[in-house]
Amino acid sequence: MHNIKEQFPILQNNTHQKPLIFLDSGASSQKPLCVIDAMNQYYRESHANIHRGVYALSQKATELYETARKKIQQFIHAKHTHEIIFVRGTTEAINLVAQSYGRTNIQAGDDIILSVMEHHSNIVPWQLLAESVGANIKVIPLTENFELDLNAYQKLFSNKTKIVAVVHASNVLGTINPIQKITEIAHRHGVPVLVDGAQAVPHLPVDVQALDCDFYAFSSHKMYGPTGVGVLYGKTELLDKMSPWQGGGDMIERVSFAKTTYAKLPAKFEAGTPAIAEAIGFSAAIDWLSHIGMDKIVAHEKELLNYATKKLSEISDLSILGNPSNKVGVIAFTLADIHPHDIGTILDDAGVAIRAGHHCAMPLMEYLNLPACARASFGIYNSRADIDALVQGLHAVCEVFA
Numbered sequence: 016m017h018n019i020k021e022q023f024p025i026l027q028n029n030t031h032q033k034p035l036i037f038l039d040s041g042a043s044s045q046k047p048l049c050v051i052d053a054m055n056q057y058y059r060e061s062h063a064n065i066h067r068g069v070y071a072l073s074q075k076a077t078e079l080y081e082t083a084r085k086k087i088q089q090f091i092h093a094k095h096t097h098e099i100i101f102v103r104g105t106t107e108a109i110n111l112v113a114q115s116y117g118r119t120n121i122q123a124g125d126d127i128i129l130s131v132m133e134h135h136s137n138i139v140p141w142q143l144l145a146e147s148v149g150a151n152i153k154v155i156p157l158t159e160n161f162e163l164d165l166n167a168y169q170k171l172f173s174n175k176t177k178i179v180a181v182v183h184a185s186n187v188l189g190t191i192n193p194i195q196k197i198t199e200i201a202h203r204h205g206v207p208v209l210v211d212g213a214q215a216v217p218h219l220p221v222d223v224q225a226l227d228c229d230f231y232a233f234s235s236h237k238m239y240g241p242t243g244v245g246v247l248y249g250k251t252e253l254l255d256k257m258s259p260w261q262g263g264g265d266m267i268e269r270v271s272f273a274k275t276t277y278a279k280l281p282a283k284f285e286a287g288t289p290a291i292a293e294a295i296g297f298s299a300a301i302d303w304l305s306h307i308g309m310d311k312i313v314a315h316e317k318e319l320l321n322y323a324t325k326k327l328s329e330i331s332d333l334s335i336l337g338n339p340s341n342k343v344g345v346i347a348f349t350l351a352d353i354h355p356h357d358i359g360t361i362l363d364d365a366g367v368a369i370r371a372g373h374h375c376a377m378p379l380m381e382y383l384n385l386p387a388c389a390r391a392s393f394g395i396y397n398s399r400a401d402i403d404a405l406v407q408g409l410h411a412v413c414e415v416f417a
């Protein structure tokens with residue numbers, strides 16, 4: 016891991032004359048040179064629109080785009096390449112399922128199960144659906160350790176339950192949820208499960224077949240790839256039955272004013288010209304992650320999390336939110352009664368970038384009875400020295416407010 020940081024041009028820059036210590040990878044990770052170069056090279060050498068050209072350049076671009084799909088399939092161990100649908104990101108993936116699967120299968124009086132630790136992007140799409148069809152949202156509460164309360168979860172099911180949508184790893188608490196168990200319980204009731212994997216795929220090896228989830232959503236930009244592209248994985252038998260949610264070029268088989276028929280998977284869900292360069296950059300990020308090895312990434316981030324937890328716990332008046340037994344490299348905290356925005360601003364002066372606020376998880380904040388909190392989240396490029404800089408910066412915050 017020692018030369019990883021050197022591969023990130025942005026981490027060679029200074030902020031306020033200090034080297035950038037980036038501890039906000041949960042919001043979006045930085046990009047290694049190989050990803051930046053892959054996109055650059057694509058525009059210089061291979062760009063044309065895909066799936067339509069008879070000429071060599073279009074075929075080359077198509078091949079690169081479809082190779083990206085194949086690499087992602089292998090990375091998350093999906094059974095088929097056509098189960099990988101390119102979308103703009105996690106948010107769009109969840110909206111797709113809510114609007115396409117949801118509108119066909121969820122009716123007035125039906126229940127949708129979510130958890131209290133969801134990001135807004137796994138709450139609001141379901142609320143939009145629930146409002147328009149007259150369905151209800153049921154919420155899985157947390158245990159004292161800030162893990163999902165599986166006993167309470169089991170009690171939420173009835174013959175009205177139509178889908179479960181839960182986060183794999185929380186963007187605030189870091190909690191890694193037992194997806195396999197959650198899926199097994201839902202399937203016993205004949206209910207499909209959507210997993211929001213935005214914070215899991217960058218940090219854990221993910222095998223969608225072993226998890227046995229029905230849908231899995233994630234974003235490239237949190238896993239060292241570019242913004243503007245992400246994935247909806249879905250099981251073939253579900254995706255096949257779902258209607259397209261956007262219409263346009265590339266998603267049709269035949270169009271006439273009398274009747275239009277749709278293309279097969281995955282094209283059915285990819286209307287219009289997609290983010291081609293971004294998919295190719297995403298593909299480079301997957302190659303890069305695979306080359307390092309997810310096992311090494313897990314070990315490095317776990318070591319960092321343990322170190323940071325120990326160091327931050329030594330600061331008096333600092334409280335870390337939650338103590339789940341299994342978590343990714345995310346630490347949310349409060350420091351005395353200092354506003355998290357003040358913490359973030361003072362740390363920024365020291366060159367340390369963290370996030371402060373509600374983290375797009377307002378229902379969780381309400382549950383925790385907090386208006387906001389500060390959050391440090393780690394990536395592959397972070398080191399113990401970065402944690403030391405954070406700790407030093409937090410001491411400076413305490414001095415300002417002493």
Ligand code: 7TS
Pocket residue numbers: 041042043104105106107134136137182184185186211213214234236370374375
């Ligand atoms: N789900 C989770 C668990 C997330 O953490 C995020 C983004 C999203 C969904 C949405 O992803 P997008 O790529 O579609 O925007 N989380 C954060 C965060 O924690 N800080 O900024 C964005």
